[in-house]
Amino acid sequence: MDTDILTEEPQAMIPRRRFEKVNEIIERNGKLQAVLIPILQEVQAEYRYLPEEILTYIAMVLNLSPATVYGVATFYAQFSLEPKGKYVIKICDGTACHVRGSDPVKDAIRKRVGLKEGCPTTTDLKYTVETISCLGACGLAPVIMINEKIYGQMTPQAINIIIDKLETEEGDAK
Amino acid sequence: MNTLSVDHQTVAIKNEKSLLELIRNMGIELPTFCYNSELSIYGACRMCVVEIEGRGIVASCSTPPAPGMKIFTNSPRVQRVRKTVLELLLANHDRECTTCEKSGHCKLQELAERFGVRKIRYGERDLKLPLDTSGKSLVRDPNKCILCGDCVRMCWEVQGIGVLNFSNRGSKVQVGPAFNKNLAEVDCVNCGQCSAICPTGAIVVKSEIDAAWTALHDPTKLVVVQVAPAVRVALGEEFGLPAGEIVTGKVVAALKKLGFDKVFDTCVSADLTVLEETHELVERLENPADLPLFTSCCPAWVKYAEHNEPEFLKHLSTCRSPQQMFGSLVKKYWAKEMGKKPEDIFTVSIMPCTAKKFEITRPEFTTDGIPDVDLVLTTQELARMIRESGLLFHQLEAASFDTPFGFTSGAGVIFGASGGVAEAALRAAYEMISGKVLEQVNFEEVRGFQGLKEAAVNLDGNEIKVAVVHGLGNAKKLIGKIKTGKSFYHFVEVMACPGGCIGGAGQPVAVEKAVKEARAKGIYHADILSQLRKSQDNPIIAKLYEKWLEQPNSHEAHATMHTKYITRGRITGEDIQLLTSKHQQKLDVAVCVGTCCYLKGSYDTLQELMRRADQAGIGDQINLHATFCLEGCSQSPSVRINEEIVGGVSPEQVDSVFTSKILNRSQR
Structure with missing residues (x-):
């Protein structure tokens, strides 16, 4: 029956590993209501977002109501209930970056990664593009941040070079 | 000093x-x-x-x-701050006062009037959020919410459930169930205490007045109404009479003038409940099993238990609530006597309760497609119908309930207050166990407003331990103590609303405890005024058994006066996908990680299943997921393999279940 097997996808095993991770995270932090936020942070690091069913699961384990956990998860900007891309590109739109042209940079990024109007994340879950208020690097304005790395003095042209490089690295990794 | x-x-x-x-x-x-x-x-x-x-x-x-x-x-500053606060709240509030369900009882309206707010400088709300009309009892309108959090704290602190909470932040803050779900999709028990405490019209009771009028104006229907005990000590408040004043006669008169063909008393079926439930209690005392016996009159408590205490469902009395016993009596027996088909009779109940609206929709209470009770109106809705019809309530001449369901004992009346069901049952249990006549009928220990009331009652040498709780938060605590063995009782009465039915969310709005205390006083006064104080003395009940029901807990009584319960998950939602099969012929395996199963180690079951699947090399043939409730809580941990639910799959049992039910169906 091997013909039935679709193309091998290494990602197929990810959900399982992650659910084990959720339990690991809960066990490590302790089943205490006071550690809800650290648990959510670690779960988000694992899944890149907070899936509804995992939040329900966490609520049950910590003996909280799902509505309470949902309240906490929607209160903090650091948490996302929508899946985020592998690369999260944050465009600073603080005063300094704004006047130095963060808007054209944003447009260039959205165009380059092929984002539809109103969607923050690409359909292949590769890129998420969002604006934030200040990265605290005003001297380098306009600034963007891709995952944990800061890029200063951005221009629409520079964007292409950076994303080209990301794509190449991605290809090498495969 | x-x-x-x-x-x-x-x-x-x-x-x-x-x-x-x-x-x-x-x-x-x-x-x-x-x-x-x-x-x-x-x-x-x-x-x-x-x-x-x-x-x-x-x-x-x-x-x-x-x-x-x-x-x-x-001071001028205080005045200025208050007015500005009101203006800001009103600016963000859907100000359609004239068409609002809460108009006239709205705290925001009242304070805006009291402070003379005549102009709002900040414009109007432009965002219209959708209403939640999914529930049978309540309607949520987020456009009218002022974010005071009263409902949030009521649901969590008093009721111990926590259906509602704040979500989002800043200008986007909302109050609602988790994940923006509807009330019908979560573990809301329809007690309605949120609507009772809501200062505005953001959560209101679902009105059925139009449907009631339609039935009353339909000449082909015989419209029958039953009136719950707690209504008679509260309806008067809507017409300026003091809380607790017994207005039974006026209520009956008003209902007759509104056009109801027969006006009956729910206390009669409460008396019947006492006999059925007490027999059940005595049976369980004689052959000790599933003690304590919990009452089942309160539909909010029943739904709470179904969501949260599945292992305790066998402890719930199988008796239907008085409302449903009544519906059954009318449609299954009385209809025949009247030469009517059940569908030609329309039964309405006047209840202090919002959960009763949900209760009538339970499938167990529909017989051959015809509901036993067609419609529930709250005390407040009845008041509105009386006002609408122009009847001057205080001038109404008292009238009497119709036969045959019009004569009640005091024990049936005290069902309206917390402790009443327990007291009524004790009055019956004493005589049933001892065979002697009970002289002192008052059991003061179970009365009053304390969250947990306990009594050890000596029933002719047998000591029976009774607990009475009201407010589901108190029930939750008590069940915790019973589970850990800290407390033991033979009989437990639970009412979801603080104070019992007199404090129901369908009653006139009363935040003050004094009002509820006055209503309770009224109930016990009505008991004293009753000719008969014990359910077993009610001649109507004797007749019901003689004519229709044979004897308490008979086969016939079980078929029409008792019910069964189901387990319910806490929230609807998706499963957690763990393994995805790549074969066409796949095996679907779901492990329940709902509360009950989780506590019994279903997570380890899950781990063990995955380990075994790997070991046998069939991980890619199984669709494995964790799901939130398979509704097989009594034999948790449960696993569903394709369509079959297998109970009791503890981690140690995985090996045999895996070999017998999974491995042989796989393809290697």
Whole structure:
């Protein structure tokens, strides 16, 4: 029956590993209501977002109501209930970056990664593009941040070079 | 002596916890939305502000009194702040007062009027959020929410459920169930206490008045109405009479004038409940099993147990609630006697309760497609119908209930107050066990407003331990104690609403405890006025058994007066996908990680299943997921393999279940 097997996808095993991770995270932090936020942070690091069913699961384990956990998860900007891309590109739109042209940079990024109007994340879950208020690097304005790395003095042209490089690295990794 | 001054008047500080309490005790009615003596202090609405010399404006509800404070409750600054707060709340509030269900009982409307707000400088709300009409009992309108959090704290602190909470942040804050779900999709029990405490029309009782009028105006229907015990001591409040005044006769008269063909008393079926339930209790005492026996009259409690205490469902009395027993009596027996088909009779009940609206829709209470009870109206809805029809309530001549369901014992009446069901059952149990006549019928220990009432009653040498709780939060605590073996009882009465049915969410709005106390007094007074005090003495009940039901707990009574319960998950939602099969012929395996199963180690079961699948090399042939409730809680941990639910799959059992049910169906 091997013909039935679709193309091998290494990602197929990810959900399982992650659910084990959720339990690991809960066990490590302790089943205490006071550690809800650290648990959510670690779960988000694992899944890149907070899936509804995992939040329900966490609520049950910590003996909280799902509505309470949902309240906490929607209160903090650091948490996302929508899946985020592998690369999260944050465009600073603080005063300094704004006047130095963060808007054209944003447009260039959205165009380059092929984002539809109103969607923050690409359909292949590769890129998420969002604006934030200040990265605290005003001297380098306009600034963007891709995952944990800061890029200063951005221009629409520079964007292409950076994303080209990301794509190449991605290809090498495969 | 510690003193402070309020508006230049020196006042002694006693034991007041907050300035609000102290100032209100002086006879100054500080306005507030979010302060309620039954709930925790929240300090969000900023209406109760006062000015303290040297400190400026503070919220009096969350400021303790301190000696030497100079407080002003009506200074220009205080006045300005309050008015601005009101204006801001109104700017963000759907101001369609005239068509609002809560009009006339709305605290926001009342305070806007009291403070003479005539203009709102901040424009209007432009965002229209959808209404939640999914539930049978309640309607949520987020456009009218002022974010006082009263419902949130009521649901969590008093009821121990926590269906509602705040979500999002800043201007996007909303109050609602988890994940923006509807009330019908979560573990809401329809007790309606959120709507009772909501100062605006953001959560209201679903009105069925139009359907009631339609039935009354339909000449082909015989419209029969039953009136619950708690209604008779509260309806008068809607017409300016004091709380607790017994207005039974006027209620009957009003219902007859509104056009109901027969007006019956739910207390009759309450008497019947007492006999059925007490027999069940005596049976369980004789052959000790599934003790304590929990009452099942309260539909909110029943739904709570179905969501949260699946292992305790076998402890619930199988008796239908008095409302449903009544529906059954009318449609299955009385209809025949009247020469009517069940579908030609329309039964309405007047209830203090919002959960009763949900109860009638339970499939167990529909026979051959015809509901036993067609419609539930709350006390408030009846008041509205009386007003609509122009009847002057206080001038109505008292009328009597119709036969055959019109004569009740006092035991049936006290069902309306917390402790009443237990007391009625004790009056019956004593005589049933001892065979002697009970002279002293009052069981004072189970009366009153204490959250948990306990009594050890000597029934002719047998000591029966009884507990009475009201407010589901108290029930939750008590069940915790029973589970851990800290407490033991033979019989437990649970009512979801504080005070019992007299404090139901369908009653006239009453935040003050004094009102509920007056209603309870009225109920016990009605008991004293009754000719008969014990359900077993009611000749109507004897006749019901003689004519239709044979004897308590007979086969016939079981078929029409008893019911069964189901387990319900806490929230609807998706499963957690763990393994995805790549074969066409796949095996679907779901492990329940709902509360009950999780506590019994279903997570380890899951791990063990995955390990075994790997070991056998069939991980890619199984669709494995964790799901939230397979509704097989009594034999948890449960696993569903394709369509079959297998119970009792503890981690140790995985090996045999895996070999017998999974491995042989796989393809290797």
